[in-house]
Amino acid sequence: MRHRRPTRQLKYRADDQRAGYLYILPWIIGFLAFQLYPFLASFVYSFTDFSILRPMKFVGLDNYKRMFTSDRLFWTSLKATVLYVLMAVPGKLIFALFIAMVLNMKLKFINFFRTIYYLPSILGGSVAISILWRFLFSRNGTVNSFLNSIGIGSLDWLGSPNLALGTMGLLVVWQFGSSMVLFLAGLKNIPQELYEAARVDGAGRIKTFTKITLPMLSPVIFFNLIMQMINAFKEFNAPYLITQGGPLNSTYLYGVMLYENAFTYLKMGYASAQSWVLFSIIMGFTALTFKSSPYWTYYEDGGEF
C-alpha cells in the first residue's frame, strides 16, 4: 500500500517538516535564549567595562590587554589550570580504564559492582562531597590518621601550596564513572577472536594489552580525552568549595578566577574577555588533539565513517 502512492507521500513531507520543527521548538527556544544569546552577548561584553548594574562603555581591547600584561593573577591561574589538566586528565583516564578492565571480567555480582563504582560520578560535583574531601584530607583527617597508623607522618594535603592542587586532582580522578562506562562499552566491542588468536600465538597479558586492547580502544580513549580535557579546563566546584583557590593561589583555577572577577569584583566585561580566552585555549587544545588523532587512533572502518 505504501509504495503504491509515492507522490502523496512526498507531498506530506512539507507538512511533516513543519510539525517537526514545532516539536523541537522548545529546544530551539532554549538554545537561542540560553545558549546562543549568552554566547554572543559575552563576546560583545568582552569589549566593554560592563559591571552588573551600571550602564556599560565600550573599551576596545583593554580587557584583553590588561589580562595579558597587568593582571597579577592571570598567569598564576593559567599555570595552575594547565598543571591541573595535565595531572587530572591522564590520572582519570588511566584509573577509569583500569576499573573498566576489572569490571569487564566475569565476576559474580558484576552488575552490582558496576553500579557501585559508578556512584562517585553521580555524587561528584556536589557540595557534600567537597566537604567530605576537606574532612578526609584535613590535618586531623582520615587520610592522615591512616598514614600515622602505618608510621608515616601527617601531611597538609590541602594546607600546603605544593600539595593542594594534587589533592584536588585526586577528587576528580575518583569521579571516573562516565569515562569508565565508555571504556567498558569499548572493551566489550573488542572481538574475542583477537585475544584467542594472540593467546594461540603465545602473547602474554602485557603484549595483548598494548597490541590489542589499547589500539582497539583508541577511539574511545580519544573521545574520553577530549571530554575530560574540556571538563578539567572548566573545573570550578572542587577548588571553589574545598580551598577557595588557596593556599597562596595554588589552586586558583581559571574557573574560580573567572567567577571572582564576575561576581565578587563585578567586572563582568573583564570576566567575559577571560572566558573567551579560556574558550580559545580549549579550542586550541581540542584542535591539537584532533590533528594528532590519525597517528594514534584506529578505526575498523578506516575512519571513513
Next chain:
Amino acid sequence: MKQHRIFSILAVSLLVLVISMPAIFAAGGKEAQPAADKPIALRFSWWGADTRHQATLEAIELYQQRNPNITIEGEYGAFSNFYQKLLTQLAGRTAPDIITVDYKWVSDLMNQGAPFVNMNTLTGAIDQSGFDLTFANIYGGKDDYLIGLPVGLNGMGYLYNTRFLEKYGVKSSDEWTWETVIEMGKKVQAADKTKYLMYNNAEHWVYLIKTMLKQINGNTLLLDNYELGFSRNEMLQIFAYIDTMVKTGTVPPFNEGVLYETVYADQNPNWLNENFGIFPTSSSLIPGIAKASNFTVASMRYPVAKNAKDPGILVTPSMFLTVYKQSPNKEAAAEFINFFLNDEEAIRILKDTRGIPTNSKAKNILVADNVIPQVVSDMVSQALTGVGAAENGPSLNPEVIALTKDFVQQVGYAKMTPAQATDAYMRELSALAKTIQ
C-alpha cells in the same frame, strides 16, 4: 492530509496555550481578589548561623499569623556566598523584596547605582525614632540617601575560651597590647608545642592590618583619594608583626590553619577541640560560636598599642535591612521591616541574634528582659571604649581585601620576607587603586 493539518493546528494551539497560561492565571488571580487583602508574597534574604535562622523564621511566622494575606519566604544561608548571590539577583532583577546588606558592600552597591529604596523616604512606614541615624549614615549613607536601617551594633574583640587561658596561665585583661599577644603566645607554646594562643581567619588578618594601621597613623589602607594610607616603614612594621606571630607560634602554622580561613570558630575543629584559645571576632557572631562550644567563652578588649594615634577598634552596624527598588510590594516590605525592628514581640523573639540592636527601644526591652548574654554586651562595651575611625569605600573594596589577604599568606607561608612583601604589596595596591577609582 486533513489529519496532519488537524495535528498541526492542535499542536500550535496547545503551544499558544502553554505559553500564555501564566498570563491567564495571573490575570484571573488579580480580578478574583479584592484589593485590600490581596495576597502578597514577600521574599526576605539574610545570612547567619542557626540561632539567627530559627529566630527569624519564628518572627516571620508571627507576622504571617497577624497578616494572613502576606506570606514571607526566607532566603537564608551562610555569609560566604551571600554577596555573590545577591549581585546575581540584582543583575537579573530578581532580588528579594527585603534584603540584608553588610556595611562592607555599601560603597560598592552605591557605585552600582544604589538599587535600594532610600530609607529617608520611608519614615512614614518605618518608625526610625529609636535609631542613631548619625551612626547609620556613617556606614550606610551618602548625601540624602540612606541604604537601609542598621539592625545591630557590632564590636570587634577577642573571644576566648576561659578554660584554655586558665590552663596555660594566660591572664585576660582589657589592657592587652600587641606585645602582650606575642608574650602570651610564647607562653602557650612553651607549655605545649601543639597548642596555640589564637587563630585569625583570613578576614581577620585584614582587620588586624587595618586596626594596627589606624593605631600607627590613624589612616585607612587607601585614603578617600585612593592614595596609599601608609608609608613603607609603617606597613613593614605590620608585616613584621605578622611574621613574628607565625614564627613564635602565637598562631598555628599556615599549612595547618588555612583550611578554616573562611569559616568562623563554630566550624573550626581546632577551636572546638581546644587547640587554640582566642578567636578574634565581631560580637554578632558570638551567640553561634558560644552555642557550638562546650566550654565557657568570655571577651576581652582588642589589643591597642601604647600611644596609639587612634585606638582603631572596629565598631560597625552588623547589617542593614533594605528594600529592593524593583520590588512590586515596597510598602508591604517596609511594613514588615517596621515590625521586624520595632514590634515588641518580634524584638523578644529575635533577641540579639543580629547583634545588640541599634534601635534603642529594642535594646532597652532586651536589657530589661536580661536576655543579652554577658559576653556579647561585654565585647560591645569594650569595643566602645576605643572606637576607631570609620572605614572608607576604597579600603572596603573586595579586590583590595583579596590582595591584602594574598600578602598575608605570602608572609605567613614565609614565601616573602616582611620587607619583600611590603614592597610588592605597595606596588600592587597602587596599581590596583588606579583601576578601581
